[in-house]
Amino acid sequence: MHLPHTNITPLPPYERLFGPVTRARIVRLFALYLVLLGAGTAFLFVAQQDSLRIFGMGLVLPGGGFLAHADICTQNGIGHLLAALAGMTAFGMSLLVWFGTGNILAPPLTWLGLAIGAAAMRHGALRPSTIGMVYAGLAVALVALAIAMSARFAFARRQRRIDNAYLAGQTGQIGLIFDAGSDAGHAAEMSLDHLQRLRFALDRALQPLDQFNGFEKIDQFQTAAIRYQLNFLAYGVALTQARFTPAFRGYMHAAQIALLDKQTQHQVWSYWALENLWGNLQADPDPVARENIMYTGFVALQMALFSASTGRRDFSEAGRFTLAHPSGTRYTHDALSLVRRLEHEYTASPYYLIACEPNWVYPLCNTIGASAIMAFDAQHREQRWATHAEDFRHNLEAEFLDGFGRYIPCKSARTGLALPAIGGVMPLAMPCFFLNAVAPDLARRQWLLLRRQLFDRIGAFRRRAFWPIDTGNYGFSRASAYSATALAAAELGDSAVYRACIEALETECPSVLKDGVIHRRKASVWAHGVELMARAGARDGFRQLIEAPPPVAGPQLDGLAYPDVLVASAHADGDGLRAVLYADGVHVIGLTGLRAHAPYLANDIAITADAGGAAHFKLPLAGRTSLHVRPQGGG
Structure with a gap:
């Protein structure tokens, strides 16, 4: 059964970036991040202790707490910058672990662990300029993401029309x-x-x-x-x-x-x-x-x-x-x-x-x-x-x-x-x-x-x-x-x-x-x-x-020793069987599904089925050998 040659289903119109279920999940994820962002911001601007403020920065961005003392002018600042990059890399690896093993705990625990680790480091007061840079970076990333998604949507709509054409x-x-x-x-x-x-x-x-x-x-x-x-x-x-x-x-x-x-x-x-x-x-x-x-x-x-x-x-x-x-x-x-x-x-x-x-x-x-x-x-x-x-x-x-x-x-x-x-x-x-x-x-x-x-x-x-x-x-x-x-x-x-x-x-x-x-x-x-x-x-x-699986009926080969005899083909042929075997020497061939007590010919060998419809006989094989089992007196 084949489909008609003219049956080509087009791609559905591309009217939105995500399906309704996916959109709901992404909105929920974004809302969860806004909660995290709010909590981190509260720590940053309300807490009096530097460790809590740094912890808040770590909630805003994975590994972000290490940026509290980062700069490119001092050895200490460069060390903190590298620590932040290492933290972001660790979070990326946790996402891979999540994908590879299903471990959903890996990303949040890594994020939280990085925030706590940064807060435990004591290197003085947090610089206000650093806080502004982190939030500015987030804003730029958000705008860039929105632009990229809009551009992708427009390009994809155009490609969808090209593909359907x-x-x-x-x-x-x-x-x-x-x-x-x-x-x-x-x-x-x-x-x-x-x-x-x-x-x-x-x-x-x-x-x-x-x-x-x-x-x-x-x-x-x-x-x-x-x-x-x-x-x-x-x-x-x-x-x-x-x-x-x-x-x-x-x-x-x-x-x-x-x-x-x-x-x-x-x-x-x-x-x-x-x-x-x-x-x-x-x-x-x-x-x-x-x-x-x-x-x-x-x-x-x-x-x-x-x-x-x-x-x-x-x-x-x-x-x-x-x-x-x-x-x-x-x-x-x-x-x-x-x-x-x-x-x-x-x-x-x-x-x-x-x-x-x-x-x-x-x-x-x-x-x-x-x-x-x-x-x-x-x-x-x-x-x-x-x-x-x-x-x-x-x-x-x-x-x-x-x-x-x-x-x-x-x-x-x-x-x-x-x-x-x-x-x-x-x-x-x-x-x-x-x-x-x-x-x-x-x-x-x-x-x-x-x-x-x-x-x-x-x-x-x-x-x-x-x-x-x-x-x-x-x-x-x-x-x-x-x-x-x-x-x-x-x-x-x-x-x-x-x-x-x-x-x-x-x-x-x-x-x-x-x-x-x-x-x-x-x-x-x-x-x-x-x-x-x-x-x-x-x-x-x-x-x-x-x-529509085909019915399995009629005579069947059975009981052949593996790998001594290899079966290349075995198909029912009415009341008979046609098969192709690969082996050398004389081998015992088993058959099932025969009519009880009925006589058959296996190539030129006369065999009779037992009461259960089974039979065994010896057959000389030389390389590729064809086998035709048919009722005696049949075609």
Whole structure:
């Protein structure tokens, strides 16, 4: 199912700097600062003690108390000036800590600590001229900010009109841009190279549950966290299963189950105890209990894709996803409880989008959570998302679309402040993949606007548009940026961008084959997972899997030894099965889903199903080997 080629949704008119919820949060923040400014001013002009007056100056400006004795003429004055600069830098670092770990206490405590530290220094009376300079500086900064925001608003309104004119002009080019064909009805097959890349994920998934060999252990608060590595490796395996091996159980099912069960290991979710404590001032370590879409939404989609690609409902069993705390407390969850939590948090949020780290709201994460609910609906014949879709879309457009038509990476739920669109094209490209399931017209619009940055005037691919930092391990590599953009291109059907990204990825991060597994030395585990998703992608493949997962019926391969036998393709063929296997020597092949006691031919080998519809037989394999299982006497 594809959108009509003429369906290009324009950007909404740009009539105000901020959406209503964001504006209310920013006004509240400004009012809070005015209270702080008033208190600091009161100390400055009413208090008799110099230490209290300096403390007041520290309330007016982070590190401002050190300016009380600052000058550029004396050694003491220069020291105080440097102390003020160091204090402002420390406050800036506390903002980064707040963003990186959700620690909302860091900025106010740093600000207060700097004020107290400056007040504790005794260097004589505070100079009146210094007070005047601080207030004059604040006034100049406020005027400059107002001018900058007015100029940005005017420029953005002009750019919005230009962008909409551009979008209207793309109507005739849509068929040329989104030119990839559909995979529907085609028995897709992985190449040996593709199978060797899949093994990167399978090797990590199929190790003992409490082992994480081959995973990167850098931090558990940001994008290098193990939970994200598990998520995206699992998404890659699920998409691979759905496209190439829907009629194969065996190690593909086992890998997806293992990657979900690894999410229950305490080391994966222990981060939340700290984040919840210093971000929400709550001591509950359960990562599902409160707005935490980076765990709840991501795992819910993991479960949804497992069910959609296998037809199984293991994690719909009550309490199947249980988190055991070292204290002995157990938090029992399952697919339904995660979906219900997502629904509650969507409706409870003023933004109608859920925070990740306490306070920080990411549109990308929320499209992942929305996809999970949509998939749950399709699998259980429910209409949960229908009650949220309109509000979600409205708030996404009203609160998270900046003046230049880009979805902002993230926004503070408490202050309304947003991070600038840094990170190159990847944070603009990757949301298009998940958005294609939630709001396909918006995904197409955003992709068309982004695509202009990917090629220069003569059609050359702009590699410099991709951030040289790998999101998954913070190393110097464009692997994650190329993989994520290729993923969105595959889903939307833009074959030119997909090819350009994969070629650039291979050039800058060459594939290395070791012991039958292909990896890229500089690429993070996260980037490998995203690349696996991209290679399993097809036009609207993710959307179709979310909206209408295909039924899993008929004969299925099962019980093959990994990695002795690699399954490149396995598709139901009426009452039979067609598969492609890679191995050498004679191997035992297992089948399930056969008709009880019915005779079959596996290539030229006669087999009979047992009472449970299962059978086993030995098959000689030599490299790439085709297998056709059919009822005896059938075609």
